[in-house]
Amino acid sequence: MRYISTRGEAPALGFEDVLLTGLATDGGLYVPESLPHFSLEEIRSWRGLSYSELAFNVMHPFVDDAIPADDFRKMLDETYAVFAHKAVAPLVQLDTNEWVMELFRGPTLAFKDFALQLLGRLLDYVLEKRKQHVVIMGATSGDTGSAAIEGCRRCEHVDIFILHPYQRVSEVQRRQMTTVQGDNIHNIAVRGNFDDCQRMVKESFGNQSFLGGKTQLAAVNSINWARIMAQIVYYFHASLALGGPDRSMAFSVPTGNFGDIFAGYLAKKMGLPISQLVIATNRNDILHRFMSGNKYEQHQLEHTLSPSMDIMVSSNFERLLFDLHGRDGLAVKTLLENAAKGPVSIEDYRWKHARKLFDSDAVDDKTTCDTIREVYEQNEYLLDPHTAIGVRAARTCRRDPAVPMITLGTAHPAKFPDAVAESGVSVEPPLPAHMADLFEREERYTVLDNNIAGVQEFIAKHWKNA
Template identity: 90%
Template sequence: MRYISTRGEAPALGFEDVLLTGLAPDGGLYVPESLPHFSLEEIRSWRGLPYTQLAFNIMYPFVEEAIPEADFRHMLDETYAAFAHKAVAPLVQLDTNEWVMELFRGPTLAFKDFALQLLGRLLDYVLEKRQEHAVIMGATSGDTGSAAIEGCRHCEHVDIFILHPYQRVSEVQRRQMTTVLGDNVHNIAIKGNFDDCQRMVKESFGDQSFLGGKARLAAVNSINWARIMAQIVYYFHASLALGGPDRSMAFSVPTGNFGDIFAGYLAKKMGLPISQLVIATNRNDILHRFMSGNKYEQHQLEHTLSPSMDIMVSSNFERLLFDLHGRDGLAVKELLENASKGPVSIEDYRWKQARKLFDSAAVDDKATCATIREVYEQNEYLLDPHTAIGVRAARTCRRDVEIPMITLGTAHPAKFPDAITESGLTVKPELPAHMADLFEREERYTVLDNDRAGVQDFIAKHWKNA
C-alpha cells in the first residue's frame, strides 16, 4: 500500500516512511492511495473476536509491506494487554439504543492510548530496523501528550518533546505528562494556546535544520497516519457488539482536531454500515460552523471546561476536504491557503455530500455541566466533559431512534474534576489505583515563550545525541 499527500505535490511513500515522516514535504497529510474494503460477510465473521484479533484484521493491510505478520500481532498483544478492561473498549448503556463506548481504559485514561501505545512500538521497531534515531515533537491540548509519553518512554531510539499550552490543561493531564522522568522525556509548557503549539510543530517539520542532520523529526499528533489507522478499529468493535454489520450504527464523537471522527468516516468507506457521524464540539466550534453552514472561519480560541477540544485549526479536516474535492491536492492546497487569510466555503454540492453522513453540534460549558448532572441523576454514571458534549450532541442531532447511537467516551472523569464540581454534583471521581499517588509525584517541565526559535534551540540542546 502506498500513501499520498493531501496537497498532491509530494512523492508517494510506503508505511515505514509515512510513519517516520509525519507531515508531507508539501505541507499536506498522508492518506492511503486506496483503502481495503471488507464485505458484510467478512465483517460478520469477526463477531466474538478478541479486540487484538479484530485490530489485526483491520490494520494489517495498511502495514503488511513493512512488518511481518507475527511481529505485528506481538505489538498488538502488548499494546492492548496494558488496558484495564478485558473488553478493551467496553460499551455502557445509557438508554434505549443509546450507548457510551469507554475508550479510557488504557494506561493514561484517554482514547489516545489506543493509537499511541501502538505508535511507540511501531516507531521503535522501524527505527531499530533502520538503525536510526528520531526526535518526536508533538503538541497536546491535554491527552495526546501523556499517551504519547507513556507509549514512547521505553523506546530506545526515540527522544520525545511534548508542547502543551501553559496553564491551559487540567492538573491531572499536566501531571500525567510531567511526572514521567525518563531521560528521553521532555515536557515544554508554551506561553500560548494549543494552536500556537501545533503551529510550531508543523513549522518545525517544514524545516528540520535545527537538528543538524543528526536525527529526523517524527510525529505523534494525529497528523501521523498510524494514529488514524488504530482508531478505525473501535468503530468495528462497537458495531459488532451491537448487531452490526446487519444493522447500521450512528456515532457521536467529541472532536477538536477531527482525527477521531475521520477514523469513523474511513470505517464506513471500508465497508462498515454507519448511517450518521455527529461532530460534537465545544465553543471552539469551527467544525460545527462549517458542517452546519458551509463556512470555515477561524475565531478567537476560548478556554473551556473541555480543554482537549480547545482547538481552532483542525488538522485532520484536510483529509476529509481531500476526499470531498475528488482527491485533487492542488484544490485543497488553494482552499487552505485562502482559509489562512479569511473565511472560505466549498462548492454547495461538495458540502451537501458531506452532510449526507455528518451532523454537528456546539455545546457550551453550561450545557456540558447540565449533561453531566442529568446523566448521573438518570444512571449514576459519571461523564467527563468531553464525553458529555458527545452525549448532548448525540441527543440533539439524532436522526433515527431505532439506530443505535454510540458516543465515544474519550476520557476518564477523574481527569476533569473541576467540570464535575461545576456541574453541581458532590461525587468526586477517583483516579484508578495505578495513579492514586499522582499528586505526590515529582514534576519536571520547562516553561518557554511562544517562540519557535527558542523551542527549537531547547530541543537541539536536550535530545540524547545532541
C-alpha cells in the same frame, strides 16, 4: 500499500516512511492511495474475536508487508494487554439504543492510548530495524502528550518533546505528562494556546534545519497516519457488539482535531454500515460552523471546561477536504491557503455530500455541566466534560431512534474533577490505583515563550546526541 499527500506534490511513500515522516514535504497529510474494503460477510465473520484479533484484521492491510504478520500480531497483543478492562473498549448503555463506548481504560485514561501504545511499539520496531534515532515533537491540548509519553518512553531510539499550552490543561493532564521520569522525556509549557503549539510543530516539520542534519522529527499527533489507522478499529468493535454489520450504527464523537471522527468516516468507506457521524464540539466550534453552514472561519480560541477540544485549526479536516474535492491536492492547497487569510466555503454540492453523513453541534460549558448532572441523576454514571458534549450532541442531532447511537467516551472523569464539581455532582471521581499518588510525584517541565526559535533551540540543545 502506498500513501499520498493531501496536497499532491510530495512523493508517495510506504508504511515505514509514513510512520516516521508525519507531515508530508509539501505541507500535506498522508492518506492511503486506496482503502481496503470488507464485505458484510467478512465483517460478520469477525464476531467474537478479541480486540487485538479484530485490530489485526482491520489494520494489517495498511501495514501490508512492512511488518511480518506474526510480529504485528504480537505487537497488537502487547498493546491491548495493558488496558484495564478485558473488553478493551467496553460499551455502557445509557438509554434505549443509546451507548457510551469507554475508550479511557488505557494507562493514561484517554482514547489516545489506543493509537499511541501501538505507535510506540511500531516506532521501536522500525527504528531498531533501521538502526535510526528520531526526535518526537508533538503538541497536546491535554491527552495526546501523556499518551505519547507513556507509549514511547521505553523506546531506545527516541527523544520526546511535548508542547502543551501553559496553564490551559487540567492539573491531572499536566501531571500525567510532567511526572514521568526519563532522560529522553521533555515537557515544554508554551505561553500560548494549543493552536500555537500545533503551528510550531507543523513549521518545525517543514524545516528541520535546527536539528543540524543529525536526526529527524517524528510525529505523534494525529497528523501521523498510524494514529488514524488504530482508531478505525473501535468503530468495527462497537458495531459488532451491537448487531452489526446487519444493522447500521450512528456515532457521536467529541472532536477538536478531527482525527477520531475521520477514523469513523474511513470505517464507513471500508464497508462498515454507519448512517450518521455527529461532530461534537465546544465553544471552539469551527467544525460545527462549517458543517451546519458551509463556512470555515477561524475565531479567537477560548478556554473551556473541555480543554482537549480547545482547538481552532483542525489538522485532520484536511484529509476529509481531500476526499470532498475528488482527491485534488492543488484544490485543497489553494482552499487552505485562502482559509489562512479569511473565511472560505466549498462548492455547495460538495458540502451537501458531506452532510449526508455528518451532523454537528456546539455545546457550551453550562450545557456540558447540565449533561454531566443529568446523566448522573438518570444512571449514576459519571461523564467527563468531553464525553458529555458527545452525549448532548448525540441527543440533539440524532436522526433515527431505531439506529443505535454510540458516543465515544474519550476520557476518564477523574482527569477533570473541576468540571465534575461545577456540574453539581457531589461525587469526586477517584483516580485509578496506578495513579493514586499522582499528586505526590515530582514534576519536571520547562516554561518557554510563544516563540518557535526558542522552542527549536531548546530541542536542538537537549536531545540525546546533541
